[in-house]
Amino acid sequence: MTAAIARLRRALPTGVLLLGLATLVIVPMLFILLAAFSTEVPRPGSIGLDALSLENFEVLSTSQAMGALGNSVFIAGAASLVALAIGCGLAFLAARTDAPARRLLYFTGIAPLFLPSLVGALAWSLLGSPATGFLNLLLHGVGLDMTLDIYSRPGLIMILALYYAPYAFLLVHSALSLMNPDLEEAAFVHGGTRRHTLRRITFPLAMPAILGSGILIFALTMENFPVAQVIGNPGQVDTLPSFIYRLMNASPSRGNEAAAVAVVLTAVLLVVTAIQQRAVLRRKFTTVTGKGVKAKLIPLGRWRWPAFAAAMVYFALAVVLPVTALLIAALQNSPYIASLGQLTDADALSFYSLGEMLTSEDLLQAARNSVLTAVLAGLIGTAISFAISYTVYRTNAPGRRVLEFVAMSPLAVPAIVLGLGLLWTWLVAPIPVYGTMAVLVVAFLAVFLPQGYRGVSASILQVDRDLEDSAVLLGSPRAKAVSYVTLPLMRVGMVSTLLLLLMLCMRELSAALFLFTSDTRLLSILIFDNYDNGAMQGAACVSLLYCGVILVIALLAKSLGAKTVEGSR
Amino acid sequence: MKVQLENITLAYGDAVAIKDLSVDIADGESLVLLGKSGCGKTSTMRCVAGLETPLSGRITIGDTVVFDSERRVDVPPNKRNVGMVFQSYAVWPHRTIFHNVAFSLRQQKLPKAEIRERVRDVLDLVGLTEFADRGASLLSGGQMQRVALARSLVMRPSVLLLDEPLSNLDARLRDRLRVELREIQQRLSLTCVYVTHDQSEALALADRIALMQNGRIVQIDRPEKIYDAPFSASIADFLGVSNIFPCTRVASRENLSVLGLTGHDVEVLSRSLPTGPEGAAEGSGAADPADPATPRVCIRPEDIRLLTEPLPEGGNNWLGKVEVVSFQGSYVRYRVGLKGGPELDALVPRHGSALLPVGTPVWATAEPTAVQVLPAEVPA
Numbered sequence: 001m002t003a004a005i006a007r008l009r010r011a012l013p014t015g016v017l018l019l020g021l022a023t024l025v026i027v028p029m030l031f032i033l034l035a036a037f038s039t040e041v042p043r044p045g046s047i048g049l050d051a052l053s054l055e056n057f058e059v060l061s062t063s064q065a066m067g068a069l070g071n072s073v074f075i076a077g078a079a080s081l082v083a084l085a086i087g088c089g090l091a092f093l094a095a096r097t098d099a100p101a102r103r104l105l106y107f108t109g110i111a112p113l114f115l116p117s118l119v120g121a122l123a124w125s126l127l128g129s130p131a132t133g134f135l136n137l138l139l140h141g142v143g144l145d146m147t148l149d150i151y152s153r154p155g156l157i158m159i160l161a162l163y164y165a166p167y168a169f170l171l172v173h174s175a176l177s178l179m180n181p182d183l184e185e186a187a188f189v190h191g192g193t194r195r196h197t198l199r200r201i202t203f204p205l206a207m208p209a210i211l212g213s214g215i216l217i218f219a220l221t222m223e224n225f226p227v228a229q230v231i232g233n234p235g236q237v238d239t240l241p242s243f244i245y246r247l248m249n250a251s252p253s254r255g256n257e258a259a260a261v262a263v264v265l266t267a268v269l270l271v272v273t274a275i276q277q278r279a280v281l282r283r284k285f286t287t288v289t290g291k292g293v294k295a296k297l298i299p300l301g302r303w304r305w306p307a308f309a310a311a312m313v314y315f316a317l318a319v320v321l322p323v324t325a326l327l328i329a330a331l332q333n334s335p336y337i338a339s340l341g342q343l344t345d346a347d348a349l350s351f352y353s354l355g356e357m358l359t360s361e362d363l364l365q366a367a368r369n370s371v372l373t374a375v376l377a378g379l380i381g382t383a384i385s386f387a388i389s390y391t392v393y394r395t396n397a398p399g400r401r402v403l404e405f406v407a408m409s410p411l412a413v414p415a416i417v418l419g420l421g422l423l424w425t426w427l428v429a430p431i432p433v434y435g436t437m438a439v440l441v442v443a444f445l446a447v448f449l450p451q452g453y454r455g456v457s458a459s460i461l462q463v464d465r466d467l468e469d470s471a472v473l474l475g476s477p478r479a480k481a482v483s484y485v486t487l488p489l490m491r492v493g494m495v496s497t498l499l500l501l502l503m504l505c506m507r508e509l510s511a512a513l514f515l516f517t518s519d520t521r522l523l524s525i526l527i528f529d530n531y532d533n534g535a536m537q538g539a540a541c542v543s544l545l546y547c548g549v550i551l552v553i554a555l556l557a558k559s560l561g562a563k564t565v566e567g568s569r
Numbered sequence: 570m571k572v573q574l575e576n577i578t579l580a581y582g583d584a585v586a587i588k589d590l591s592v593d594i595a596d597g598e599s600l601v602l603l604g605k606s607g608c609g610k611t612s613t614m615r616c617v618a619g620l621e622t623p624l625s626g627r628i629t630i631g632d633t634v635v636f637d638s639e640r641r642v643d644v645p646p647n648k649r650n651v652g653m654v655f656q657s658y659a660v661w662p663h664r665t666i667f668h669n670v671a672f673s674l675r676q677q678k679l680p681k682a683e684i685r686e687r688v689r690d691v692l693d694l695v696g697l698t699e700f701a702d703r704g705a706s707l708l709s710g711g712q713m714q715r716v717a718l719a720r721s722l723v724m725r726p727s728v729l730l731l732d733e734p735l736s737n738l739d740a741r742l743r744d745r746l747r748v749e750l751r752e753i754q755q756r757l758s759l760t761c762v763y764v765t766h767d768q769s770e771a772l773a774l775a776d777r778i779a780l781m782q783n784g785r786i787v788q789i790d791r792p793e794k795i796y797d798a799p800f801s802a803s804i805a806d807f808l809g810v811s812n813i814f815p816c817t818r819v820a821s822r823e824n825l826s827v828l829g830l831t832g833h834d835v836e837v838l839s840r841s842l843p844t845g846p847e848g849a850a851e852g853s854g855a856a857d858p859a860d861p862a863t864p865r866v867c868i869r870p871e872d873i874r875l876l877t878e879p880l881p882e883g884g885n886n887w888l889g890k891v892e893v894v895s896f897q898g899s900y901v902r903y904r905v906g907l908k909g910g911p912e913l914d915a916l917v918p919r920h921g922s923a924l925l926p927v928g929t930p931v932w933a934t935a936e937p938t939a940v941q942v943l944p945a946e947v948p949a
Contacts, residue, residue, distance in 0.1 A: 464657050464659060466655040466656075466657050466659035467659045467661060469618075469620055469646070469653075469655075469659070470653060470655060470659040470717075470720070471661075471672065472645075472646045472647045473618055473619075473620075473646050473647070473649075473651055473652065473653045473721075474647075474652075474672050474673035474676065474720065474721075474724060475647050475648075475650070475673045475676040475677060475724065476647055476672070476673075476676050477647055478645075478647075484672075485661055488663050489661075489662070489663060
């Protein structure tokens with residue numbers, strides 16, 4: 001009897017955690033499944049299994065859906081190859097060669113992260129729209145009879161590649177620079193030439209990182225909604241995420257079919273994520289030694305400057321041109337210009353509308369909302385992550401492996417799909433959460449749970465368990481040992497996880513897409529709304545502010561010595 | 570205080586770490602648990618501390634039952650008054666040495682003046698008086714080890730557990746701290762349980778050694794007893810006996826056993842009666858070296874002498890050739906390939922004589938009393 005109670009008490013914290021995570025993650029997915037297989041969208045008073053059918057999946061046989069699926073796979077595949085080429089090339093230049101200004105190269109590698117893909121897509125539509133894009137105006141201005149059309153498959157691929165290359169850069173750069181130089185020196189000593197060593201030793205050692213980041217980028221670009229919508233929609237290139245969005249926004253809304261498409265998208269991602277996790281696991285055993293010994297630099301000879309120039313071209317395409325375009329759009333007085341020459345006219349540019357926009361009630365409210373939800377989701381997310389990590393790594397509670405699995409499961413669920421599931425969950429839920437800021441916080445908690453959990457658990461693993469146990473042996477209760485020893489030692493890890501979550505929440509659009517109301521708009525939503533209504537100038541103004549806020553968080557994180565982006569998806 | 574472990578069994582999932590282990594530790598005794606990694610020695614210690622929960626058994630510290638699977642007693646670690654020095658030291662890097670050491674006294678909410686005095690006393694004892702206000706992250710390995718020891722001593726533990734406390738130190742420091750530890754333990758007449766895989770550490774620190782294999786104690790005795798009379802060849806191996814060969818008994822001659830080394834054409838004379846439980850070496854028929862029933866001839870390398878002439882009075886005389894010479898300061902280690910036999914490991918005191926070059930023909934010998942015949946393993 002007492003044993004049963006003791007067992008219950010031991011299992012209780014895990015049980016509560018599991019229940020919470022299930023509400024956060026599993027229930028929304030069940031609602032998606034339910035909606036996909038029934039004729040009714042989940043609604044208060046109308047959930048049940050009595051309207052089951054398979055007819056929603058007929059939408060998959062339409063040419064639109066097949067086209068969207070084909071586009072998604074093709075575009076994600078091509079974009080990840082290009083992103084991989086850019087990221088690996090830059091990482092190699094920055095980590096292992098004598099290219100000039102390698103710190104600048106490193107910055108080039110990560111800088112595009114400060115532009116969320118939504119902003120990047122927006123800026124490129126300013127640059128490359130066939131009719132009024134700045135680049136096209138420039139081409140026509142110098143008398144060239146050619147038109148750049150960003151609203152196309154190649155356009156989509158290029159923009160996705162530009163903004164996801166940093167993920168490959170970060171992973172490959174750390175693999176290349178943490179690689180134990182002894183491994184390469186051993187090859188030299190045993191008679192390997194430099195080229196031979198690169199091909200036989202260095203490259204294979206970095207391979208898991210390259211593969212892992214390639215698959216990661218494939219998954220991320222596959223589920224990317226903002227670029228697909230901003231660039232794909234005008235060019236009538238549908239992908240699965242934008243197709244889901246269109247089905248939901250059709251009138252009447254076709255939620256059941258959207259759910260069916262969501263199931264397919266999730267299934268594809270599930271497979272991809274499973275492969276990626278394996279690649280990541282393998283990576284652990286191969287390269288990283290963390291000794292911080294600098295490997296020998298490879299002389300590039302006459303390729304030094306051409307390589308540097310190529311890196312700068314990337315920097316221009318990903319950062320300089322887009323930011324310039326946003327600035328011009330934010331500052332220009334007339335909404336449309338027919339040639340770039342008009343920009344040099346007196347009073348062509350002014351801060352009037354930028355100032356107007358930045359002090360508007362809409363923007364202030366969105367900024368407040370954004371910061372509030374991000375801070376709340378960051379704090380709660382870090383706390384939950386700590387509870388999960390502690391249970392998984394420091395206790396032998398039953399069910400802790402399940403807990404870990406559930407915590408990591410949102411990795412395989414596209415944010416837009418999770419958002420859709422959360423919409424139905426909280427519409428049906430008896431608590432009036434839908435339409436409040438709380439539902440946005442819940443959405444961000446669910447979407448970024450894996451990142452939070454990974455950050456905190458990496459940190460808890462670095463704190464030797466003996467440190468806490470010794471406090472207990474010296475007479476302290478367990479809870480006090482945690483607060484006196486473990487938590488203080490995890491401070492840096494916890495703070496950087498918090499900042500990472502803040503940053504990810506600030507950037508997120510897709511998860512909030514179906515959950516906001518006019519009172520709970522976020523900065524990302526405001527940009528998207530402005531764009532959707534054709535108010536490009538407004539969108540550009542908010543984008544600039546938005547990037548500023550993200551940059552500030554990133555700098556804050558860096559000054560705390562945190563590796564902000566490493567844990568991101 | 571005395572510590573009693575009765576029929577302790579511990580498993581991690583399906584893997585059994587400790588099997589039905591019982592041992593009594595007397596008040597003020599220093600017991601060393603000696604064994605290879607994975608033999609269950611650290612698990613046993615963690616059971617005493619309360620960091621692991623055995624499946625069954627009873628643990629008593631002093632007169633208090635701290636664990637009893639039948640009566641469902643399980644005193645949490647913070648109520649057991651057990652001191653523990655971790656292998657990693659577990660000194661909190663974010664606190665000063667004073668705070669580290671004073672922790673347990675503050676838990677007990679003692680008056681400030683008393684805390685200060687007791688911390689100072691114990692820091693004196695371990696020789697760290699000057700360092701009280703130093704941050705703990707700036708310490709060397711030896712200093713960390715002392716802080717960890719002081720932190721446990723200050724609480725006046727009923728029993729002090731030490732988990733390979735010297736294994737992270739360099740060899741010279743290890744030798745010095747070993748003596749210091751033994752001195753402190755004897756001066757305070759502390760009951761100690763000490764875990765190590767290093768036989769010389771065990772011999773130096775123990776009142777008794779409990780040799781552990783596969784979750785059981787296979788031999789427990791005073792250090793010199795275990796050293797002189799191990800129960801099995803694998804224990805002998807662990808204690809530095811490097812010449813171990815499977816053998817068969819051929820004959821008896823003037824109360825000496827004549828043994829043939831399996832697979833070799835060499836005879837060995839031994840005065841040792843087969844030791845160990847139930848004289849396991851008697852089974853003379855088996856000649857398969859992989860068979861655990863095959864007895865083993867065990868000779869310490871320091872018991873082998875190398876001569877240029879055979880002993881005139883007979884006895885063990887094996888002709889061989891020096892194959893490897895390794896100079897070790899006061900000793901020289903030779904590997905000698907015996908003619909028609911195995912390779913012998915010999916540790917010869919130098920006494921200023923010249924080293925024997927590789928290829929030198931030598932006569933190796935060992936007193937029949939120094940040749941032990943042991944079963945491969947202690948039977949379960």
